[in-house]
Amino acid sequence: MSRRETxxxxxxxxxxxxxxxxxxxxxxxxxxxxxxxxxxxxxRLEEKLAPPSFGTLWRDGFEPDRIRDPGPLSRVLIDARIxxxxxxxxxxxxxxxxxxxxxxxxxxxxxxxxxxxxxVASAISLIIGVLWGAVAGYSGGRVDxxxxxxxxxxxxxxxxxIVIFVVALLRGFRNExxxxxxxxxxxxxxxxxxxxxxTMARIVRGQVLSLRGTEFMDAARAxxxxxxxxxxxxxxxxxxxxxxxxxxxxxxxxxxxxxxLSFLGLGVEAPDVSWGVLARQGFDAxxxxxxxxxxxxxxxxxxxxxxxxxxxxxxxxxDATDPRLRGDRR
Amino acid sequence: MxxxxxxxxxxxxxxxxxxxxxxxxxxGGGRVAPFxxxxxxxxxxxxxxxxTVSFLLMRAxxxxxxxxxxxxxxxxxxxxxxxxxxxxxxxxQWLVALRGLPTFDFGPSMTLRDFTxxxxxxxxxxxxxxxxxxxxxxxxxxGVPIGVVAAxxxxxxxxxxxxxxxxxxxxxxxFVLAGALMWPLVIATGWLPAAGLDGPRALLLPSFxxxxxxxxxxxxxxxxxxxxxxxxxxxxxxxxxxxSETRVVTQHALRGALLPVVTFLGPALAGILTGSLVxxxxxxxxxxGTHFVQSAINRDYTLALGMVMLYTxxxxxxxxVADLLLAALDPRVELT
Numbered sequence: 053m054s055r056r057e058t059x060x061x062x063x064x065x066x067x068x069x070x071x072x073x074x075x076x077x078x079x080x081x082x083x084x085x086x087x088x089x090x091x092x093x094x095x096r097l098e099e100k101l102a103p104p105s106f107g108t109l110w111r112d113g114f115e116p117d118r119i120r121d122p123g124p125l126s127r128v129l130i131d132a133r134i135x136x137x138x139x140x141x142x143x144x145x146x147x148x149x150x151x152x153x154x155x156x157x158x159x160x161x162x163x164x165x166x167x168x169x170x171x172v173a174s175a176i177s178l179i180i181g182v183l184w185g186a187v188a189g190y191s192g193g194r195v196d197x198x199x200x201x202x203x204x205x206x207x208x209x210x211x212x213x214i215v216i217f218v219v220a221l222l223r224g225f226r227n228e229x230x231x232x233x234x235x236x237x238x239x240x241x242x243x244x245x246x247x248x249x250x251t252m253a254r255i256v257r258g259q260v261l262s263l264r265g266t267e268f269m270d271a272a273r274a275x276x277x278x279x280x281x282x283x284x285x286x287x288x289x290x291x292x293x294x295x296x297x298x299x300x301x302x303x304x305x306x307x308x309x310x311x312x313l314s315f316l317g318l319g320v321e322a323p324d325v326s327w328g329v330l331a332r333q334g335f336d337a338x339x340x341x342x343x344x345x346x347x348x349x350x351x352x353x354x355x356x357x358x359x360x361x362x363x364x365x366x367x368x369x370x371d372a373t374d375p376r377l378r379g380d381r382r
Numbered sequence: 383m384x385x386x387x388x389x390x391x392x393x394x395x396x397x398x399x400x401x402x403x404x405x406x407x408x409x410g411g412g413r414v415a416p417f418x419x420x421x422x423x424x425x426x427x428x429x430x431x432x433x434t435v436s437f438l439l440m441r442a443x444x445x446x447x448x449x450x451x452x453x454x455x456x457x458x459x460x461x462x463x464x465x466x467x468x469x470x471x472x473x474x475q476w477l478v479a480l481r482g483l484p485t486f487d488f489g490p491s492m493t494l495r496d497f498t499x500x501x502x503x504x505x506x507x508x509x510x511x512x513x514x515x516x517x518x519x520x521x522x523x524x525g526v527p528i529g530v531v532a533a534x535x536x537x538x539x540x541x542x543x544x545x546x547x548x549x550x551x552x553x554x555x556x557f558v559l560a561g562a563l564m565w566p567l568v569i570a571t572g573w574l575p576a577a578g579l580d581g582p583r584a585l586l587l588p589s590f591x592x593x594x595x596x597x598x599x600x601x602x603x604x605x606x607x608x609x610x611x612x613x614x615x616x617x618x619x620x621x622x623x624x625x626s627e628t629r630v631v632t633q634h635a636l637r638g639a640l641l642p643v644v645t646f647l648g649p650a651l652a653g654i655l656t657g658s659l660v661x662x663x664x665x666x667x668x669x670x671g672t673h674f675v676q677s678a679i680n681r682d683y684t685l686a687l688g689m690v691m692l693y694t695x696x697x698x699x700x701x702x703v704a705d706l707l708l709a710a711l712d713p714r715v716e717l718t
Contacts, residue, residue: 208698212656213656213674217439335664357553
């Protein structure tokens, strides 16, 4: 088994490269506050729409107060950063946007939010989907029928449109009452996560159903294991590979949806930045008289390379876990 | 209101009758007829559920269509609310709105003056349908040839190139693609118009941007399907018979390889509809997509309801068509 599993990996160096790239993006996203970057919302109107250049590599003037309510972790990292770099910061190496904000810094901070949306929403869908699928498949019979019927009905609904509808309704309410501090990002997590668990539930249920007939499950039951302990010790470990595969393919989908919502003005709001917001701003800068290609080029590149790496990694995991789809058969 | 009760009883009664009837027809050995009955029945149930949920959601969010920042005199507001029947009990409003469901006749829009919901849909739908169909054509036009070539050249650098391109195409949001193509084709050279929908040239870029990401997925499906099929015995037989390679590929292999694509059609069509919301905004296409988002933000109760129902019905019907097509191509598939 191990020989077969390692063979395709060795033959595909670009796939391990994808994994390394993702780790790099993840580390950058977590450690952004530690890096000597300008504050993402630091406006310098005298530098607006400056093209990428290495003219100013390093300069002073970091303003930690411009980073809007950082969490406890970010605060520690920012303190550490100030201890190391003082108020020095990198110049706008990738250019600036219409308000003179540093694109490099905004890309790095955007990675944080985009990845967070992808991970948290996928985690929500993972929890709901695995529980739903495992319970349905394990219970079988009438319970299974009803639970999967509910999934079927939800599948038939145009969930995307209902999500957009709900988010737009809430956004309209927010626009009229800006004094209410509702956190749009949490709404985003919840709504995306709550609507993308269906595929996961189906896959897990199918897997659990096929496990039910196996002998080691009968043995576990005969040995007096409770349902809960069978689920935990025998069922979950066996569905983990396929769940991981589905998860790696869910994250890019969720990130695309976030970008889509942000483009429509329904997702992440200023002053927060995500890659979707940056792509939107880059697009707006493009249609203006003054063509600033870097504003769409770099967010687009960041987005596409990250999603590409995730898709490649997901494919690789699928190939490794599903012998039927393995590429060496013809 | 009375008409609302009639519509309600039809929407509740007809599906039950249809689902019941579908079973009897199915026992008689029919295949397509019970499918259509069943799907129509479920469509009605879905429409009623989505309608009610959207209606309640809209009313549950505080504020209404006339709270757009302007201060209205109490009397003016009262008159407006009376005109749209917003002062009546909620259940009555629901019934009145329900009356319009079969024909999308939800009355006048609350924020677009002098337009009824039907008029907005009637003016926008042709453009949206045209955009969607062209995008669909692009999807197949890009996906199928690339998938076939990649499969035939398996392991060749061309295969790696095409497959990498397909993976990349799946990872790019359509508006980034639009931006990337707009720069050389529209802004720098002026070859294509930037916005609107005057003539086929204007349709070229928007539909490509909408369809290409799905084309990339189709290419991957076709490639996998072709590789699967080309290894089968009956392909070897066809070759042994002395058929030309073109004939083997186009008439024998492709048919089997396209089945996964047909199962993907339902999600793809729904995805194209979703993506059109963005593409219509990007290229300023006068379709219904813009209204979908804007009416919900404005809490334009009538128009928003009309839009949600329009997209619900479209997604549902397109899914049913895709399932029907799959069953026509693959007799093993059960029609449910």
